[in-house]
Structure formats: C-alpha cells, structure tokens
Amino acid sequence: MSESEQPPVAGTTAGIAADIAAGYAFEGAALDLGALLWDGDCHPDAPIRIPLPVLNRHGLVAGATGTGKTKTLQLIAEQLSSHGVPVFLADIKGDVSGISAPGEDGEKIRERAAQVGQSWAGKGFPCEFYGLGGTGPGIPVRATVTSFGPVLLSKVLQLNRTQEQSLGLIFHYADAKGLELVDLKDLRAVVAFLVSDTGKAELKGIGGLSTVTAGVILRALTAFEQEGAGGFFGEPEFDTAELLRTAADGRGIVSVLELPSVQDKPQLFSTFLMWMLADLFHDLPEVGDLEKPKLVVFFDEAHLLFKDASKAFLESITQTVRLIRSKGVGVFFVTQTPKDVPSDVLAQLGNRVQHALRAFTPDDAKALKATVRTFPNSPYDLEEVLTGLGTGEAVVTVLSEKGAPTPVAATRLRAPESLMGPIDAAALDAAVKGSPLYGRYAEAVDRESAYEKLTAEQTSVQEEASSRAGEAREAGEAGEAGQAGQRETRAPRSRKEEPSLAEQVVGSGIFRSLARSIGTQVGREISRSIFGTARRRR
Structure with missing residues (x-):
C-alpha cells in the first residue's frame, strides 16, 4: 500500500477529519446538508447528512x-x-x-x-x-375563536396572568352553554353579557368576572381588531x-x-x-x-x-x-x-x-x-x-x-x-x-353563532317584557297571566318564561345546535388539554 493510500492516523489532522466524517456515514435515507470543513479545507468526500x-x-x-x-x-x-x-x-x-x-x-x-x-x-x-x-x-387560513382557545388568545392580546385566567373562565362558560365563538364579535358579546345585570350571576359560583377585567379584555379585542386581525378569525376554518x-x-x-x-x-x-x-x-x-x-x-x-x-x-x-x-x-x-x-x-x-x-x-x-x-x-x-x-x-x-x-x-x-x-x-x-x-x-362565511344567538335572545326577552308591560297597563294585573299564555300560543318566537337570560339560551335549542356543529361538551373540554385549543372533528 502506497503512502498516499495509508488510512489516516488517529489524533492527526486527517484522522480527526476522518472520525468526524465517519459519524455521518448513515446506512438509511438521509438529507445531504453539505461537505465537511476542516483545517481551512472543504472535503467533498466527507458529506454531512441528517438521517x-x-x-x-x-x-x-x-x-x-x-x-x-x-x-x-x-x-x-x-x-x-x-x-x-x-x-x-x-x-x-x-x-x-x-x-x-x-x-x-x-x-x-x-x-x-x-x-x-x-x-x-x-x-x-x-x-x-x-x-x-x-x-x-x-x-x-382562518380559525374560529373557539378553536384558538384562551391561552393562545391571551398571548396575542398580551393579557396578564389574572386576565388570562378570566378569559379561560369565559371560554369555559361559552363551552358549557353551547355558545360557539366563531369570530371576535362573538367573544365580545359573551364578555358583555357576563358583566351585564342579567349575566353577572352566571359565573358567581366559580369566581365571577370583574367589570375591570372585562373592560381590559374588551379594549384589547378592539385594538386587536383595529390592527386588521378581525379577518383571521372566522369560517371556513382551515383544516x-x-x-x-x-x-x-x-x-x-x-x-x-x-x-x-x-x-x-x-x-x-x-x-x-x-x-x-x-x-x-x-x-x-x-x-x-x-x-x-x-x-x-x-x-x-x-x-x-x-x-x-x-x-x-x-x-x-x-x-x-x-x-x-x-x-x-x-x-x-x-x-x-x-x-x-x-x-x-x-x-x-x-x-x-x-x-x-x-x-x-x-x-x-x-x-x-x-x-x-x-x-x-x-x-x-x-x-x-x-x-x-x-x-x-x-x-x-x-x-x-x-x-x-x-x-x-x-x-x-x-x-x-x-x-x-x-x-x-x-x-x-x-x-x-x-x-x-x-x-x-377563499370566501368567508358568517353563520349564526354566539353573537347572533345572544342578540336574538336578548331582543326576544326585551320585546316580550315590553309587550307584557303594555298589556298589563291595559288589562290590569288580574288578566295578565291568561293573556300571556295566549301570546305564547300565537307568537312563534316566544319562549317559556325563565328566571335568567342564560337559562333561556339553554332552553332555546342552542345545545341542540352545539351537538350538530361541534360535538358534545365532554368532547370539547377534553380537547382543551394543550394550549386550551378546541375544534370539531372533521
């Protein structure tokens, strides 16, 4: 064997380069990144690869x-x-x-x-x-607010830890009540409801939502939307x-x-x-x-x-x-x-x-x-x-x-x-x-979701309350109950009287809509295991 054909000696410059090259001599499929650089020289016979x-x-x-x-x-x-x-x-x-x-x-x-x-x-x-x-x-590429989840949204809105926890509570409530958050106006509607006179009691048993925190979240959402982010949330959601x-x-x-x-x-x-x-x-x-x-x-x-x-x-x-x-x-x-x-x-x-x-x-x-x-x-x-x-x-x-x-x-x-x-x-x-x-x-879709459902329910309750007040003035307190029953028979939009708006929302078929569009509450909650994200299975 000639001197030029002798194998590199361990510890020498050539030997060290050979040892490095041997570490990349894979048997299976690999990506080729380039060639070894050693002692100022490039060695094309010593490829550097990733298996x-x-x-x-x-x-x-x-x-x-x-x-x-x-x-x-x-x-x-x-x-x-x-x-x-x-x-x-x-x-x-x-x-x-x-x-x-x-x-x-x-x-x-x-x-x-x-x-x-x-x-x-x-x-x-x-x-x-x-x-x-x-x-x-x-x-x-769009995502619904529901699937985006509270942890990621808190990061985008730059909320602090307390505000992030409150946002998580809002998402939990929307999940439980079947109020799907498709775009930012849906989230604003739920936040506004939870600090309204009607909605305050809904979260009282699990900590509640302070008016100050709700204000911070709403202002952050407004600023976020003014930056042009509104279009990023909606449907059709990217698969x-x-x-x-x-x-x-x-x-x-x-x-x-x-x-x-x-x-x-x-x-x-x-x-x-x-x-x-x-x-x-x-x-x-x-x-x-x-x-x-x-x-x-x-x-x-x-x-x-x-x-x-x-x-x-x-x-x-x-x-x-x-x-x-x-x-x-x-x-x-x-x-x-x-x-x-x-x-x-x-x-x-x-x-x-x-x-x-x-x-x-x-x-x-x-x-x-x-x-x-x-x-x-x-x-x-x-x-x-x-x-x-x-x-x-x-x-x-x-x-x-x-x-x-x-x-x-x-x-x-x-x-x-x-x-x-x-x-x-x-x-x-x-x-x-x-x-x-x-x-x-390509084309955005704006279907019925939390904003439309809460708005419709609130309008219905207000109209019914106004109608009852007017009829009470005309007919007197004694005949009000019977007249209200007749109104419920005639008016297809009327609802069974409930003690709170949230209970009326639940009774109005939103749970059935939730089952059709995003699966059960249990499935939603389980899917929030990482990043608080959730989405329906396709």
Missing part, C-alpha cells in the same frame, strides 16, 4: 442576520419534499416562494456544487401558498390535515404561509403558528418512530413565539414539542441564537445547524459563549469557528440513526436547487387561484 427518520426529533437553525438561515431552511425543505415528506414554512420576509420554481444556474452555483460534491440541477417543488385571513397573497398532502408524483407538498403583509404583527402570526401545531397534535394519532416524518414544520423568527410569553404558554409549547414527536411531526425553530429558545424547549431539539454569530458587543460575546456551551465536546475551537464562518456555512450536529449526537462538524452547505428568491406576483397569484383548495377557503 430521515430523526427529523421528527426537532431541530434548530440559528445564526446572525444574513448568514444564510433561510437558504438552509429551503435546502432542507427541498430534500424533505423529494423524499415524500410534506413541509410547512412560514415566509415572513416573502422570499421563500421561489421554492416552487427552478433555480437559476450560474458561476457561483457551479463553484459551490463542485466544492461540496453536489450534482446540481435547477428544479421547482410542489407548493401551496396561504395567507392569514385573506390578508396578502395566499389561500385564506390542518391539508398540510399532510403529497403531490401526484409522490413528492411532499410544501405549504408556504405568506406573512410579509403581517410582519408588523409578530404576536399574531407566531401565535397562529402555534395554534396550527396544537391542532395537528389534537388530530393526529400516535405513531411512534417512523421511517420518515409525516410533516416537518419550520418556525422562522422563532424568538417572537417566546417574547413576553406567560408561564402557561411556555409550558404548553414545551409539552407540545415534547409530545408531537410521537405523532410523526418534526419542528424546526429558526432564530438568531439558541438563547432565543427557552431551555426546556431547546433540550428537545436534537438537530442543530448553527450559522455564524457576531461578537461586536459584550452582549454578543456573552451570547457566543452561551451558544458554544450548548454543543457537545468538539475538536474545533467553536468560538473562533462560529465567528469566522462565511455565508452558507454552519456548524452542524444531529442525531444519528441510533439516537446519539453526531460529532460537531463545520460544514459548507449545498446550494438549494429551487429559486433563491421570490417568484413574481403574477405567478404567485396564478398558483393560489389555480389551487384545488382555493374554492374551499
């Missing part, structure tokens, strides 16, 4: 602005689609829509492909484009099962939620994404470990999820991330530093792609040291490596097929094969209106 079965063990893509996080997200999404795995992406900056179109060849692309041993060919991937409540381009579809050729459909038009409302879109995850958790069966995930979800700008979050919200995120793995769903958080993600959530993220960090300020330097401590022991000087990485380079560690962390590997990443930039507005509009889902979700 497909561990993509439901969640992950983190982090790095400073401009270091290539979005392109990494695009690269992973393409390969998942090619393996038949559906993907959900939140496109906050409006530059991910290009995944539906073939990439453009060029000198830089060919140079990168040669460096990492990639056979690059431009191709587009099957996509669906969505928008929150019809705001901006995309098929409208998150749409995200699990594959194309006719077997590739996974990439669902892109277009968010540029609402990027100034971070509380809304980040919380809305968590509703989608909680809804998937509610509907999907337990499957354990699979050969490939059912769905992989990417949360861009993930720090917005956790900013000013209540303890209940953080506990719910942690619980969801921990448990949804068993439903076959993987979650990747995309943000600037691991410090943006709470430690209990970070502990669940087995796959890590860390782009460059900057150390221009003392706070930057502190964040850099904290990031280094989150990695396994490594032969790299990670502080030096992380500040010296170029665009499209990252430090990687993932879970092996056996579930153990792989060696830390500085990596030059592959180039995405789809367009690295947005498609034009005309192409996006054509893709949206050409979707088979467009006709299902």
Whole structure:
C-alpha cells in the first residue's frame, strides 16, 4: 500500500477529519446538508447528512442576520419534499416562494456544487401558498375563536396572568352553554353579557368576572381588531390535515404561509403558528418512530413565539414539542441564537445547524459563549469557528440513526436547487387561484353563532317584557297571566318564561345546535388539554 493510500492516523489532522466524517456515514435515507470543513479545507468526500427518520426529533437553525438561515431552511425543505415528506414554512420576509420554481444556474452555483460534491440541477417543488385571513397573497387560513382557545388568545392580546385566567373562565362558560365563538364579535358579546345585570350571576359560583377585567379584555379585542386581525378569525376554518398532502408524483407538498403583509404583527402570526401545531397534535394519532416524518414544520423568527410569553404558554409549547414527536411531526425553530429558545424547549431539539454569530458587543460575546456551551465536546475551537464562518456555512450536529449526537462538524452547505428568491406576483397569484383548495377557503362565511344567538335572545326577552308591560297597563294585573299564555300560543318566537337570560339560551335549542356543529361538551373540554385549543372533528 502506497503512502498516499495509508488510512489516516488517529489524533492527526486527517484522522480527526476522518472520525468526524465517519459519524455521518448513515446506512438509511438521509438529507445531504453539505461537505465537511476542516483545517481551512472543504472535503467533498466527507458529506454531512441528517438521517430521515430523526427529523421528527426537532431541530434548530440559528445564526446572525444574513448568514444564510433561510437558504438552509429551503435546502432542507427541498430534500424533505423529494423524499415524500410534506413541509410547512412560514415566509415572513416573502422570499421563500421561489421554492416552487427552478433555480437559476450560474458561476457561483457551479463553484459551490463542485466544492461540496453536489450534482446540481435547477428544479421547482410542489407548493401551496396561504395567507392569514385573506390578508396578502395566499389561500385564506382562518380559525374560529373557539378553536384558538384562551391561552393562545391571551398571548396575542398580551393579557396578564389574572386576565388570562378570566378569559379561560369565559371560554369555559361559552363551552358549557353551547355558545360557539366563531369570530371576535362573538367573544365580545359573551364578555358583555357576563358583566351585564342579567349575566353577572352566571359565573358567581366559580369566581365571577370583574367589570375591570372585562373592560381590559374588551379594549384589547378592539385594538386587536383595529390592527386588521378581525379577518383571521372566522369560517371556513382551515383544516390542518391539508398540510399532510403529497403531490401526484409522490413528492411532499410544501405549504408556504405568506406573512410579509403581517410582519408588523409578530404576536399574531407566531401565535397562529402555534395554534396550527396544537391542532395537528389534537388530530393526529400516535405513531411512534417512523421511517420518515409525516410533516416537518419550520418556525422562522422563532424568538417572537417566546417574547413576553406567560408561564402557561411556555409550558404548553414545551409539552407540545415534547409530545408531537410521537405523532410523526418534526419542528424546526429558526432564530438568531439558541438563547432565543427557552431551555426546556431547546433540550428537545436534537438537530442543530448553527450559522455564524457576531461578537461586536459584550452582549454578543456573552451570547457566543452561551451558544458554544450548548454543543457537545468538539475538536474545533467553536468560538473562533462560529465567528469566522462565511455565508452558507454552519456548524452542524444531529442525531444519528441510533439516537446519539453526531460529532460537531463545520460544514459548507449545498446550494438549494429551487429559486433563491421570490417568484413574481403574477405567478404567485396564478398558483393560489389555480389551487384545488382555493374554492374551499377563499370566501368567508358568517353563520349564526354566539353573537347572533345572544342578540336574538336578548331582543326576544326585551320585546316580550315590553309587550307584557303594555298589556298589563291595559288589562290590569288580574288578566295578565291568561293573556300571556295566549301570546305564547300565537307568537312563534316566544319562549317559556325563565328566571335568567342564560337559562333561556339553554332552553332555546342552542345545545341542540352545539351537538350538530361541534360535538358534545365532554368532547370539547377534553380537547382543551394543550394550549386550551378546541375544534370539531372533521
């Protein structure tokens, strides 16, 4: 054997690089991230990969602005689609829509492909484009207030702990009385009723609702609606099962939620994404470990999820991330530093792609040291490596097929094969209106719900009271009872006299309507186990 053919000696530079490369030599299906960087050189014969079965063990893509996080997200999404795995992406900056179109060849692309041993060919991937409540381009995605739940809504409205608990009480009452909260006016109607003279007694036995707290909630709802959020709540409600579809050729459909038009409302879109995850958790069966995930979800700008979050919200995120793995769903958080993600959530993220960090300020330097401590022991000087990485380079560690962390590997990443930039507005509009889902979700529907039911009942009671008062003046107190019985026989809208408006609501058939539209009270209450969300089974 010639000297050049001798195997690398352990402990030498070549030996260390060989040991790292061996940690990524998986036998089963895997995604190709790029090639190993060691001692200043790129090694195309040492590919860095992620086993497909561990993509439901969640992950983190982090790095400073401009270091290539979005392109990494695009690269992973393409390969998942090619393996038949559906993907959900939140496109906050409006530059991910290009995944539906073939990439453009060029000198830089060919140079990168040669460096990492990639056979690059431009191709587009099957996509669906969505928008929150019809705001901006995309098929409208809506949720009812009922299914959104009190915990997530409290996060959006920035309520404190006491106010959040009161909102939970309001939802509990609406559930119990069969008052479905479809849009924001439904919630306002129930809140207003519960602090009215007629409704105050309804919650007295379980703590009641103070007028001050109700006022805070109503003002927050008004401000929220003035920001344009009213359209996000309503029907037809989006069925998150749409995200699990594959194309006719077997590739996974990439669902892109277009968010540029609402990027100034971070509380809304980040919380809305968590509703989608909680809804998937509610509907999907337990499957354990699979050969490939059912769905992989990417949360861009993930720090917005956790900013000013209540303890209940953080506990719910942690619980969801921990448990949804068993439903076959993987979650990747995309943000600037691991410090943006709470430690209990970070502990669940087995796959890590860390782009460059900057150390221009003392706070930057502190964040850099904290990031280094989150990695396994490594032969790299990670502080030096992380500040010296170029665009499209990252430090990687993932879970092996056996579930153990792989060696830390500085990596030059592959180039995405789809367009690295947005498609034009005309192409996006054509893709949206050409979707088979467009006709299902495009037009909003405003059916009878809590607002209409409470308004109708209150109007009926007021009309009946007014009519009785007038007849009492004409006929006198002695004949009032008999005349009232005749009125009930003649007037189809009249109701049996009840001691309170809430009892009249229950007796007026709302429970029967609830049974037809959203199932039993027991089913509703059970479904509020995570994030307080609930929805009818389809």
